[in-house]
Amino acid sequence: MSPETKIPTRDRLLNAAEELVNAKGFAATSIDQILARVGMSKGTFFYHFKTKDELARALIDRFAASDEQVLVSSMERAEKLSDDPRQQLFIFVGLMIEIAEQLDNQAQPNCLFATYCWENGLFDPETQSVIENALLNWRRMLGHKLRTVAQAHPPKVDVDLDSLADMITVVFEGAFVLARTVDGKDTIAEQTRHYRNYLQLLFSDEGNHTFPSTSTD
Amino acid sequence: MSPETKIPTRDRLLNAAEELVNAKGFAATSIDQILARVGMSKGTFFYHFKTKDELARALIDRFAASDEQVLVSSMERAEKLSDDPRQQLFIFVGLMIEIAEQLDNQAQPNCLFATYCWENGLFDPETQSVIENALLNWRRMLGHKLRTVAQAHPPKVDVDLDSLADMITVVFEGAFVLARTVDGKDTIAEQTRHYRNYLQLLFSDEGNHTFPSTSTD
DNA sequence: TTTATTATACCGACTAGTCGGTTTAGATGA
DNA sequence: TCATCTAAACCGACTAGTCGGTATAATAAA
Structure with a gap:
C-alpha cells in the first residue's frame, strides 16, 4: 500500500545498484550487496537479469x-x-x-x-x-x-x-x-x-x- | 642491461598497476593481474606493499x-x-x-x-x-x-x-x-x-x- | 465447483573459481 | 652475516552464476 512498496522489483534492484555503483563503481559493487540492500535473494536477481x-x-x-x-x-x-x-x-x-x-x-x-x-x-x-x-x-x-x-x-x-x-x-x-x-x-x-x-x-x-x-x- | 630492466621492481609494479587501473578502475584490477603483467609472483607484491x-x-x-x-x-x-x-x-x-x-x-x-x-x-x-x-x-x-x-x-x-x-x-x-x-x-x-x-x-x-x-x- | 495446467516471481543452497593476504623457504648481493 | 628480494604453495572469504524448488494467481477443463 505504501508508495515505496509499489516500485517493481526490477526497478528496486536498479535503484539499489545505481546507488552502490555511484559510491564504489561497477566492479566493486557485488550482486550480493545489491540484494542485501533490497532484502532479496540471488534467484530474484538472476530472474530479472541474465x-x-x-x-x-x-x-x-x-x-x-x-x-x-x-x-x-x-x-x-x-x-x-x-x-x-x-x-x-x-x-x-x-x-x-x-x-x-x-x-x-x-x-x-x-x-x-x-x-x-x-x-x-x-x-x-x-x-x-x-x-x-x-x-x-x-x-x-x-x-x-x-x-x-x-x-x-x-x-x-x-x-x-x-x-x-x-x-x-x-x-x-x-x-x-x-x-x-x-x-x-x-x-x-x-x-x-x-x-x-x-x-x-x-x-x-x-x-x-x-x-x-x-x-x- | 637493457634500459627496461633497470627499473626497480616497485616502480614496475606501480607502472603495471597504473596501466590496468587506467583501463578498468582500481577495484577490477587484481594483484594477480598486475603480477602476471610483470611476470612476478605474489610474495614480491606483498614485500613491496603491505x-x-x-x-x-x-x-x-x-x-x-x-x-x-x-x-x-x-x-x-x-x-x-x-x-x-x-x-x-x-x-x-x-x-x-x-x-x-x-x-x-x-x-x-x-x-x-x-x-x-x-x-x-x-x-x-x-x-x-x-x-x-x-x-x-x-x-x-x-x-x-x-x-x-x-x-x-x-x-x-x-x-x-x-x-x-x-x-x-x-x-x-x-x-x-x-x-x-x-x-x-x-x-x-x-x-x-x-x-x-x-x-x-x-x-x-x-x-x-x-x-x-x-x-x- | 473443483481440479489440472501454466506462467510469473521469488527463494536459498550450491558450485567453481577468484580475491586479497599469509607462510615458508630459497636466492642474491654487500 | 645480514638485509633485500623473489618464488610457490596455501588459506578463508567472497565472486558471479546455477539449480531445484515454492508461492501465487490466472486460465481452462472436469
Whole structure:
C-alpha cells in the first residue's frame, strides 16, 4: 500500500545498484550487496537479469534515457520561452544551471557516464556506445543552436562550434569531479555559469558589451 | 642491461598497476593481474606493499607528485617568459594546451584523480585528501595569478576567481571523459583553448579586444 | 465447483573459481 | 652475516552464476 512498496522489483534492484555503483563503481559493487540492500535473494536477481553485464546495460540505458529527456525537454522549453535563438541558447544554459543547483545539493553528484568511462575496460562496445551516443546528442542539439546563433552574431573569437557544444558536457563532467572531491557550496552551478559567461562574451554584439559593468562607449 | 630492466621492481609494479587501473578502475584490477603483467609472483607484491590499499595510496601519491610538478614548473616557466601577469596567465594556459595536445595523442588519456573519484567509496579519507589537496593546489596557484591579473584588468563579468581557477581542473577532467568516450583529434586541447578564450575575453582591455581579428589601435 | 495446467516471481543452497593476504623457504648481493 | 628480494604453495572469504524448488494467481477443463 505504501508508495515505496509499489516500485517493481526490477526497478528496486536498479535503484539499489545505481546507488552502490555511484559510491564504489561497477566492479566493486557485488550482486550480493545489491540484494542485501533490497532484502532479496540471488534467484530474484538472476530472474530479472541474465548476467551482471546485463545489469550494467540496463543501468546505462535507463540513465541515458533520462539524460536525453533532460536535453530534449530543456531545449523545447527554451525555444518556447523566446523567439530569438541567442536568447534560447542563454535560457537553455540557464536551465542547465538550475539543474546544476539541484545537483550541488546532493552529497555525491552522480553521473553513470563518467563512472563507466573510467572503468570502460569492463564493458562491451555496445554499452560504451550508449554513452557515446548520449554525448553526441548534446553536441548535435546544442551545436545546431550554436550555428544558428553564430550566423546572426559572429563569435568574437574563431571557435569550432561542435567543440563549443561539447563544452557543456565537459563542464558538467569536470564539475562533478570537483564537487565530489572538494566540498563547496555551488560548484557545479558556478562552473556552468562560467560556460554561460563564455557564450555571452562570444556572442555579444560588437564593441559595446551587454553586461552589467557600466561603460558603453 | 637493457634500459627496461633497470627499473626497480616497485616502480614496475606501480607502472603495471597504473596501466590496468587506467583501463578498468582500481577495484577490477587484481594483484594477480598486475603480477602476471610483470611476470612476478605474489610474495614480491606483498614485500613491496603491505596491502592493496597501500598500492592505491602509492599510486595516487606518485601521480599527485607528478601533477604538482607540472603545475609548479609550468607556472615558473610562464613567469620567466613574461613580466606581465596577464601574459603569464595566458602563457601558463598555453603550456597546459601543449600538455593537452600530448594527451590527445594517447588512446586512453589517464587521470588517476578521476578514476579514484568515481570509486571513492573504496578509499580511506587520507587517500581521498591527497586528491583534494592536488586540486586545491591548482586553485591556489592559478587563483593567485588571477587575482593579480584582475587588479590591473577588471574582468568583464563579475566572477569568483577561485572558481575561475578551478575551471582549468574542470575543463581537463571533463575533456578526459569526452576524449575517452567520443573519438576526435584534439578534444582536450580544444577544450583547453576554450578556457583560454574565456580568460582572454574576461581580461581583455576595455572595449576593443586584443584578438587576432585585425584591429590593434 | 473443483481440479489440472501454466506462467510469473521469488527463494536459498550450491558450485567453481577468484580475491586479497599469509607462510615458508630459497636466492642474491654487500 | 645480514638485509633485500623473489618464488610457490596455501588459506578463508567472497565472486558471479546455477539449480531445484515454492508461492501465487490466472486460465481452462472436469
